[in-house]
Amino acid sequence: QVQLQESGPGLVKPSQTLSLTCTVSGGSISSGGYYWSWIRQHPGKGLEWIGYIYYSGSTYYNPSLKSRVTISVDTSKNQFSLKLSSVTAADTAVYYCARDWCSSTSCYSDYWGQGTLVTVSS
Amino acid sequence: SYVLTQPPSVSVAPGQTARITCGGNNIGSKSVHWYQQKPGQAPVLVVYDDSDRPSGIPERFSGSNSGNTATLTISRVEAGDEADYYCQVWDSSSDPPYVFGTGTKVTVL
Numbered sequence: 001q002v003q004l005q006e007s008g009p010g011l012v013k014p015s016q017t018l019s020l021t022c023t024v025s026g027g028s029i030s031s032g033g034y035y036w037s038w039i040r041q042h043p044g045k046g047l048e049w050i051g052y053i054y055y056s057g058s059t060y061y062n063p064s065l066k067s068r069v070t071i072s073v074d075t076s077k078n079q080f081s082l083k084l085s086s087v088t089a090a091d092t093a094v095y096y097c098a099r100d101w102c103s104s105t106s107c108y109s110d111y112w113g114q115g116t117l118v119t120v121s122s
Numbered sequence: 123s124y125v126l127t128q129p130p131s132v133s134v135a136p137g138q139t140a141r142i143t144c145g146g147n148n149i150g151s152k153s154v155h156w157y158q159q160k161p162g163q164a165p166v167l168v169v170y171d172d173s174d175r176p177s178g179i180p181e182r183f184s185g186s187n188s189g190n191t192a193t194l195t196i197s198r199v200e201a202g203d204e205a206d207y208y209c210q211v212w213d214s215s216s217d218p219p220y221v222f223g224t225g226t227k228v229t230v231l
Binding site for chain 1: 152153155157163164165166167170171176208210212214217218219220221222223224225
């Protein structure tokens with residue numbers, strides 16, 4: 001059973017960089033076949049896809065966040081990470097990591113982490 | 123970007139059938155996936171590729187997709203089905219390609 005677990009600071013100051021790590025167990029990122037996503041949910045709101053990474057390091061970001069987002073992968077630790085720079089209160093949200101099954105015409109998240117609340121405040 | 127529209131809320135009595143729609147331009151040409159999210163929990167995939175169910179999801183959950191509307195149907199609704207439901211598609215011609223619907227709150231009366 002694949003499990004994902006987010007970790008990182010729950011409080012970030014405005015203008016600083018939000019950094020989160022997702023640790024994957026029960027499966028290897030480097031085995032390929034899956035993409036690894038970050039998704040967030042503002043309080044009381046819907047889901048927003050941030051971007052994903054393949055084990056090779058190939059990435060795709062939501063254009064609304066692209067200028068501030070970096071997703072990276074560390075296959076030796078079976079982890080992938082999110083960095084979001086220049087954060088404001090509007091980045092306060094629950095951040096989820098997820099495993100994506102993707103084909104040429106379809107992509108969905110079949111396993112999710114429990115989510116971690118990140119609050120941006122001074 | 124591609125837009126998916128869902129009704130904000132659906133109410134259903136226990137034992138009845140709930141139908142949640144997801145509207146999008148020519149959505150019938152895309153694969154639609156559905157997630158259930160209970161308060162304080164992460165979303166759970168309940169239907170993928172229009173009508174397939176992951177292991178462990180009850181047969182009461184089913185999906186269909188045609189034209190401009192995809193539908194998640196929950197038969198014999200139980201109190202435990204009360205949750206938010208989101209549709210999602212991957213549209214390679216859109217940016218971002220990974221799009222969620224606006225979400226529907228299902229209330230069991």
